[in-house]
Amino acid sequence: MTKYSAVILGAGGRGRTHIRAFLANSDRFELVAACDRDKPRMEDALKEENLSLPIYTDADEMLAKTKPDVFCFVTQPDVRIEMVRLGATHGVKAIAFEKPMAITLDEATRIESICREADIKATVCHQHKYAGHWQKVKEIVDSGQIGQIRTIHATARGWYWYYITHIVNYAMWLADFPKAKWIVGHTHGRDLLLDSHPSPDYVMGQVGFDSGVRMIFECGPLAPCLGCPDNIWVDAGAIVHGTEGFAEVIVGKGWRAMTKESGGKVIADPNFSLEQHNETDHYITALADWLDDDKKPHPCNVTNALHGYEICMGMLISSLDHRTVVPPVDRSVPVLERLRHELPAEPFTPEDPSC
Incomplete structure (x- = not known):
């Protein structure tokens, strides 16, 4: 196995999670530098891990001087295309970045290209x-x-652009990444459209896939409460209905299922603990596996992510145009601007009473 050099940009919460993930994969990666516009913040992040690295405040300079194999950046979505261009300019082998891919479908498409x-x-x-x-x-x-x-049926009570690409990607992964044939959606509420991840208050959509599977998505306070009312970020999940049973996952509670073998009984893990799962560590491990072997593509690869992002935008366009959207989704539609101008002001978005 090859050991790959990596650099990290961003010392916020997710950036620190990625630092720990690279350290957990120290047999596959070597962190060689770090970058943040706030140098003391990155110094604190590295100190937490007893790590000594060169710290830069400019990503271009860091990439030029270190020439890493892997560029990992954790930024707000409006600068991601700029960072991807930098990575390409400096000849990196791999880029790992946060969701959502971008602010617009056009930017997301250009990132993939x-x-x-x-x-x-x-x-x-x-x-x-x-x-x-x-x-x-x-x-x-x-x-x-x-x-x-x-x-x-995949849902999250967090707002749209913080969570929707997660649940769309996971639902597609559970079904082996089929391709969308049609998309419909509903949106309302504009209070969150000025957020760093500008979102309608609530979105609901349905998507038909070439495999015959239908998927239903909900994001926002009207999404069903799945049993974690005190933390909307883990009150999310997906339930898969099959011809002979079901299987459900809830981010903050675990899994349950009724299968052929369970004889009509619901089975579950009684010892579930969210703290047991080092998700980002395994995500980074899979990146090393893909770098080692082209035949082991990462399930979070940018092509899969782009199709999920296209579906997310399709639901918004469907709601604005009052029509079914058929991929490829028109990437020239100014979705955010239209949401800001066309969504009526909602004085109140009620929550699911079950919460």
Whole structure:
């Protein structure tokens, strides 16, 4: 196995998680430098891990001087295309970055094109699929124990652009990444459209895939409460309905299923603990595996992420145009501007009373 050099940009919470993930994979990666505009913040982040690295405040300079194999950056979505261009300019082999890919579908499409044309193995951090309860549900689905997949209903009570690409990506992964044939959506509320991840208050959509599977997505306070009312960021999950049973995962509670083998009984893991799962560590391990072997593509690869992002934008465009959207989704539509101008002001978005 080859050991790859890596650099990290960003010393916020997720940036520190990635630092720890590279250290957990020290047999596969060597962190050689770090970057943040706030140098003391990065100094604190490295001190937490007893790590001594050169610290830069300019990503271009860091990449030029260190010439790493892997560029990992954790930024706000509006600067991601700029960082991807930098990585391509400096000839990195791989780029790992956070979701959502960008602010617009056009930018997301250009990011995928830059990586493909530069032969960069790029991943978008949809890391929850590496947690044990997601892996268990995937195992059940793949084993055929719930029969043929009919529908997947994936929900999150966090707001749209913080969470939607996660649940779309995981639902598609559970179904082996089919291609969308049609997309419909509903949106309302504009209070969160000025956020760093500008989002409608609530979005609901349905997507039909070429495999025959239908998927339903919900994001926002009207999404169902899954039993974690005190923390919207883990009150999310997906339920897969098959011809002979179901399997469900809830981010903050674990998994449960009814399968052919369970004889009509619901089975679950009674010892689930969210703290047991080092999701980002496994996500980074899979990047090393892909760098070693082209035949082991990362499930979070940028091409899969782009199709998920296209679906997310399709639901918004469907709601604005009051029509079914058929991919490829028109990337010239100014979705954010239209949401800001066309969504009516909502004085109140009620929450699911079950919470």
